[in-house]
Amino acid sequence: MANKANLYDVSKCTACRGCIIACKDWNQLPAVIEPFKGNYCTHEDTNGDTFTIMRFIEEETDPADDVKWHFLKYQCMHCFDPACMKVCPQGAYTKTDWGATFHNPEKCIGCQYCTYACPFTIPKYRKREDKITKCTLCVDRVEAGLTPACSRTCPTGALSFGDRHELLAQAEERVKFLRANGFPNATIYGKLELGGLNMLYLLTDTPDKFGLPIDPKVPGQITFWQDWVQPYFGWLIPLALAGSAFSFVTTRILAGKNGEHAEGGHE
């Protein structure tokens, strides 16, 4: 299948949050009720049973009388080169040929390495199953020829699923239109970030206004860990074992040759 993507066009979104619930309906996720503390979005972040959340960020632009209410649907970005896949000791992550970063719960042992490798800290630990969970881009639906649950339910077409290059072309078109019509710094997010994402955003303002990192990076420690420590550093142990074995042999041979009596006392 061609490389797919989910495009989220903020300028069409009314934050009806149908996507969040359709995701829960399809992926059979229980509700996680956290108290309201003054923002419509009651979750700080996604959690083990909530694959996607909708952020509400208010901004006062000048002249002072204009208010902007930025909405952002936040979920796994399905990176081309996923950091989660890189760190997972069990190889539970695979990248489907059409672009979804798929996590196979059967292989997962709940070590949570991926949570902190992800530049967006998306994969979350589900305690009752001792497993990691995250948005699957509805692998089962897409491979059965359907669209993901969130884009299928989106009333205004803010979320659309399809071939990535086609969506990018549409987005380029749309961003030109938006820049000319009242949204001067509309941007496309996900085309180049982290080498490209299978989740594309069409933002009406700069990414930081939506709580998205302008230039996301895989955290330095993780790269160091995975590229240097894991593959090479480990060889010290066999080195030590080999050294000891070698010494074990040579000391006995030399001892025998020099006729000493290798008992505990003197040389």
Next chain:
Amino acid sequence: MQLVPEYRADVKRVERFNFVARMTHWGHTVTFILCLLTGLVLFLDSADWLAVIFGGFSGAGLVHRIAAVTLTIFLVIFVIFDFKGIVDWVKDLLRFGKNDIIFVMKFPLEFLGFPVKMPPQTRFNGGEKGNSMLTPTSVILLVLSGYIMWFPAIFPAGLVRVCYPIHDIAMVLATFMVCMHGYLGSFHPGSGESFWGMWKGTVRDDWAQHHHPIWYEETYGDKADKDAE
């Protein structure tokens, strides 16, 4: 083929390690090995067979955590009951001097079995000092980063992220030292006697005199008598 020199009860022996130090050492050895084996399950990609022994990955995870907690307890007991021993140990480390450097430089030859004349050593020779500096720091790093990784939600994400490489590096260093220390402390001719120092607490008087003259003098030799008056 004599692996570890025979325990000579009939020979004059001097005490090398007290009971708490030894109990901590061997408790630490067992738990560290357990942690190592169950930890390698994640570190090595092809270690699935290892996981099977511990009943699958979740089993390995469980044993790893049990062993880690036990290890921590041993350390705590060690600190509480033999704090003076630790202080002496550190003091000895601080005496790291010329002799120790020479010892370390000559050590590879001795390691391979060539007879080598070593300068007089304190309670812990140059190599042991190195080991005493490297292994405890690695273990402390292991324990700290271990608990942080166990409860990541409590700690800032940045700190949790840095724990992964630290845990691995510390594990590799500690294991490297353990391999050398394990071999040297038992099967290596010459230093084999120190096994009994750790196992039963005493070493042969003549061995101590020869291998650790400064230590011997200060504790059991003349200087000790002078100090005792």
Next chain:
Amino acid sequence: MKVTRRQFLKVTGATAASFAVIDLGFDLKATAAGVMELRTKNVQPMPTICPYCATGCGLLVYSERDSAGKFVKLLSVQGDPDNPINRGAACAKGSAMFNLREIYDERTGEQVINPNRVQKPLYRAPGSDKWEEKDWDWMLDEITKRVVETRDKAFTHKEKLADGSEAIVNRCERIGSMGGSGLDTEECYLLAKLMRSLGLVFLETQARI
């Protein structure tokens, strides 16, 4: 070998409490998360119309039926792509209609009937502080008795009009009926006929509030 919690306690001879071991991060039940094949494969959904706002979006209810076709449990409720009003879309409420009947339990993740749904007719006696479960026949008979009793006690059959003449008014002002905007149109029709035939004039629906 699965180390169960009890075995673990035996092995270390110490209760978890003494170690203040908060949680050893293991779980007894390994979930056999099946490979992700389409849950609703070859399931024939039933179209319905959303019970919430009056836009009238169409939804498809996927339910699992046994070989005899008897209903087993719900699978999913999604927008109806054929309905021209919403073309398969559904807002937060429309998408949540699955929960009208069944929910996923927060602790176990299992699919259970929504515990808030009332499954039996309930009766509260005057002054009582609890509900009692009753069967349908008893409830409907008692309701009928109350209606007849109140209606017969306070019914105006005839009345003298402003111009002095007398006419049948058939009015009962001591019983009121409200609600109905959430019912189906046929239900509203029967309800209107029944209430008016009883002589009710306090007849209201949510249109006015």
Next chain:
Amino acid sequence: MAGLSPSFGRGAMTNHVVDLKNTDYALIMGSNAAENHPVTMKWLTKARLERGAKIIHVDPRFTRTSQIADLYAPLRSGTDIAFLGGMIKYIIDNKLYHRDYVVNYTDASFIVKEGFSFHDGLFSGYDPDKGQYDNSSWDYEIDADGKYVSDPTLEHPRCVFQLMKKHYSRYDMDTVCNITGTPKNKYLRVLEMYTQSGAPNKTGNIMYAMGTTQHTVGTQNVRSYAVIQLLLGNMGRPGGGVNALRGENNVQGSTDQALLFHIIPGYITSPTNSPAHKNLEGFLAKETPKTGFKVNQPKWVVSLLKAWYGDAAQSENDFAYHYIPKRDANKNYSHIAMFEAMHRGELDGLFIWGGNPVVGGPHANKEQEAMCNLKWLVAADLWLTESADFWTYQAWDRPASETKVKKRTPKDIQTEVFFLPAAAVYEKEGTATNTGRWVQYRGKAAEPVGDSMPDLWFIYEIGKRLQAAYANSKDAKDEPIKYMTWGPYGNGHEPDVVEVGLEMNGYYVDNPRKPVPGFPKLAADGSTACGNWIYCGQMTTKANGDLDYKPMWRDNKDNSKTGLGLYSNWSWCWPVNRRVLYNRCSVQPDGVTPWPGDEKRQLIGWDPLAISDPLTGKLGKWVGDDVPDFNTALAPTEPGGINPFIMRPEGKGCLFAAKASTKDGPFPEHYEPWESPFPNLMSKQNKNPAIKVWEPDKQASPEQYPIIGTTYRVVEHWQTGALTRNLPWLAELMPNMFVEMSEQLAKIKGIRNGDKVIITTIRGDVEAVACVTKRFKPFIVDGRTVHQIGTVWHFGFKGYAKGDPANRLTPHIGDANTMIPEYKAWLCDVRRA
């Protein structure tokens, strides 16, 4: 509803949801469409994408609708008429009205009788002590042979147009902005943008909901939309219309079936004990207008009586007209009146079919107290609602500082409560009529939970048992129950929905299985029975003779040749499947040429060659993709040929609401809400003179309660929250009751975002979480700063998401015509809890 029928003849949404994609300008006012009717945004954003449509949102608060709108303007709650009055003046002064449309299709040219006048806030005929108008002076001049005198040049000083011009000349920009608190530049931009829909080739539609109607001037709010839409020529055209977005999924169906005290099925006034209604003949004479389509009312009433009482309704006994109760003419039975009577102990029994007054009713504290006086209560719902549990300890929890509500315990409440567990929407069959009048079918997809049953079943069972109870009563008062047709409706355990549908649709008495094809076929001689004339035509027969219920039709091809999205074969829509009402206006008066530049939006046209009557072979017929809202055989040139509003006696769109059609004035006039911090800057008359006041003493004083309060909903919950707060997924999105306030007000009161606060009114206190936001701004009104807060009214003490009901704050005061409570503007104060 009560604002639409005086203007156009029908009280329903004029276009429909999908039609929004044909609009050029959408004014969303008195509605938060993106949150409370989210899927309408699918079509508005499509209109914006494909037609470059502009979306305008006017609301006291910047909401999710404002975020997607092209232009947002704030206004103080309760000042809609000032805002729109200014727009009417702007349209007239700048000649932006659609002249041909106004002259031909509205009553602008009609001359008003001498007696009419308007002076300082009051129209002619006001009786101060009765507090009501004698509206006989609001009438047109009729010439000798009964025709309306009119002046097409619109110059005559007493023609409707000139009177309106004079009336709204007082609504100049400064006065309006002074009242509404809207910044002048924004107000001007709204006027400029929306009035562009007056161009012949453009249409604009107004979307409104409770924000417009839930005021003491609610009806007149809707009337002002009608006036603007008629002036701009937007009525009866695709993408136009006054679109009432109704809140409940089947409120349209329930009002069609007349679950309201003032009507009987089909929007026919319900009989009263006034002498004129003494018998059927008198009733029909009084209620049937001389002109307009309603002349057929006798057919509809007789058919209704035949459907309800079958053989017991014969021409000899007035078709059992006396079986229908006659309400007391000068007594009010609206929701507020019912609970006021209940509070006085005048009601013994109450049925609640899926309602929840303890959360949704105005002045919820008083309504909850009123319920304690009931002897018995029957509540039917899916869950135990706050109203079903009104007697529990929890029901009487109030904020600690509350002194206005007497604490009660179950022991003090003697009401017997019968709770009937109802089946959910997809656990039963049935139809629902959406806001666009589409009657759509709902299939049964699951078994009801436990012993819960469909409402149809237990309503039918109660009816059967009542008939059994009165079976052998000889008393005349019991005849209506005994002879009510309560047929088996199929032979299943539950009544068959299609059978009930047949009775609603109507059948021939001598051939009960043959559905009547349409209400023109209904007869007044008792040969036809029809439960509801506007639903006549929803049933037909298949080839094999089985009943074919049109709401089940699912052909979703758009039958409009120009892609207007009519979908005439998808389900069925009353009346007679006409999708856009008053569509005669979508073509010029000559019936043939479309409005210039607007060819694609012509819905119907006069075809002189088509055969209108096969028997007589008469030529000339109205044809088109949509069912013509016109007498199909009446040529445009014949008299009445240019009267698109067939349900109005005048046949025209009414700018001037003549005579009995409204109780508080033929032209909308601004009055302040019942509880307002300001006197009326427009005239000496502060409040709407024609409203009924139940509790004169319970009027909050601005000194003690300086802040304006309003109530509204969020997309995640629905109405009283019973059907959403019991759903974990929705409770997760909106778990607690909150109140939104401006940052400025929060600073004054020392409140931080997320704090617990208490909102107090003269009626009660409510606790909520403070949501301090930039989206609420204080208003500068008449030079003074006034603050406004907004409360979400879904919450109650049941369900997964809990909170105090905001309606413990709202007053028991209603609109003059409909008695709909003034939820949207009242006075309160707020402080930290």
